Amino acid sequence: MGSDINVYGMARAFYERYGVKSTAYASVQFAPTKYSKIVDVETFPGFNEDPGFIENMTKIAKRYKNLNKKAILIACGDGYVELVSKHKSFLQKTFVVPYIDYTLVQKLISKEAFYKIADQYQLPHPATKIITKADYQNGVANIEVPYDFPVALKPSDAVEWLEIKFAGRKKAFRIKSRAEFDDIVAKIYDNGYTADLILQDFIPGDDSNMRTLNCYVDQHHQVKLMCLGHPLLEDPTPADIGNYVAILPEYNQKVYQQIQHFLEAIHYTGYCNFDMKYDRRDKTFKLFEINLRQGRSSFFVTLNGYNLAQYPVEDYITGTLKDKPTVYGNQDPKRHQLWLGVPVKVFKTYAQNNADKKRALELLAAKRFGTTVFFKQDFNLKRYALQKYAFYLYNGRFKSYFKENKGDM
Structure with a gap:
């Protein structure tokens, strides 16, 4: 569901692991999924809200009704998560729907409601x-x-x-x-x-004080994957503030255990993503929110060896996930890969000079880095030119907005 960089990252994960082409349904098509050989995008006006969503999904479901293979629904935006969970009872007659029920979605999707639940489980927040x-x-x-x-x-x-x-x-x-x-x-x-x-x-400190955690929780409410990322730079564009554009993998068992306890206690199911920031004043990580989906930049997880696509497949299709232990990601620094969502030059110019940036520069020098959208197996000139242009635009964005929105933090 959707057509943005999150959709492309998930489609790429499915292609890398299983060699399959994904189909994306959305209200409009965005640049990351254009001219692609690994994902087909179908657009429907008004698909991002009811009644357009359920009317079109009713028609789409008929296409899959008599297939021998199971189709998995993956929502790649907050609005789609809400719609999929709202219509879960209907959709799961045809599709695998790895999402929590609408009642729990309503308790978690609002930041205000999430903070109340966080207090119940002693999760620190600002x-x-x-x-x-x-x-x-x-x-x-x-x-x-x-x-x-x-x-x-x-x-x-x-x-x-x-x-x-x-x-x-x-x-x-x-x-x-x-x-x-x-x-x-x-x-x-x-x-x-x-x-x-x-x-x-406001928690003081630049972007390198942020952390992002992506998880997968199986249908039995057991956490099966936890992968922590250490953002070093965020998009300063007003509409996109908070979107990460450079992430180092990181391991922190204390954070893993704290969040695992929370997710299993509330009987969560499916993908989720937490944003948090380190507060040097009391030396704790403060949670900002939970996204009831994989993060926009979650391809950094697949890039570091934990393919996001395989988890719902092994959970609902092959049934092999149940007996596997929880994966706590990024324990081996030798496997670390830097994820970038901007040109290398932009990262080098604007990321805060510190030990983390030094580590990132070492990974760049060793060619241990990658992006979501530049994929050799999905190369054609039209696609390459469009993605190259999209990356180029970040030069102007940072020049225009970085000082105003990210300076003096």
């Missing part, structure tokens, strides 16, 4: 205050900001946020003053957003 539309209507000047500036501000409802447009809109905001806070909150609600906002104590 100090948080919830702002409602009613708070704004009572006067933005009356909203208390209990943390020192800068502060972090982001929407609780990521799906609704996709539909909100205004000058200065960002995926998340780092706000430096009270005047800026009042202005941004007003713009958000005046332009149609209705859900809550999350105001948080």
Whole structure:
């Protein structure tokens, strides 16, 4: 479900492991999946919401009804996760649907609700205050900001946020003053957003303090894969802030055990992805959110030897996953590969100079790195030119936005 870089990464994983071509269904087609030999994309207007989604999936299901092979549904965006889980009882009559029920999705997909559950399981997260539309209507000047500036501000409802447009809109905001806070909150609600906002104590430090964890939990609610990534650089473009563009593999058994306990306790199923940041003030990793899908940059997992496609196949098709032990990724530094989502030059110019960058440069020098979209077995001139151009555009993005959105952190 979808057509972005996440979709291409999963299609590539299936192709590398099983030699099969994937079919993607989406409302529009994005550049990462264009001109590809490993994934076919079919688009349907309005497919990213009901009734367009279920109407088209009802027709699509008929194609697969009499096939001898099982087809696995993989949702590659928050909205698609919500739609697939909402219609799970219908979809699983035809497809393998490795997702939790809609009731649990509703508890986890909202950042606000996730923090409440995190508190129940002693999972650390940034100090948080919830702002409602009613708070704004009572006067933005009356909203208390209990943390020192800068502060972090982001929407609780990521799906609704996709539909909100205004000058200065960002995926998340780092706000430096009270005047800026009042202005941004007003713009958000005046332009149609209705859900809550999350105001948080800003955890100091550059992008290299982030971590991203991808997991797979089997149908028996046992964690089978955990692979931790250490982002060194994020996209500074307003609409894409928080999207990782350089990731080192990392091993941390304490983090693995903490998250494994949580996932098994709530009876999770399927892929998930956690974003967290190291807080040097109390030496803990603070969780930002759980994504109920593999991460956008999750191909770094497959790149490092843990093919994401094989887990649902072994779970639901061959039935061999149940008896396998949990894989705690990245224990052997000799196997580490650097994942990049930008040109090498951009990484070298903008990533913070530290020991982690030094390690990344060593991997680059040793040719131990890779990307999601540049795949030798899917080469043609049209595709290569498009992906090369998409990478080239990052030069301008970083030049325009890095200092404003990522400087002085």
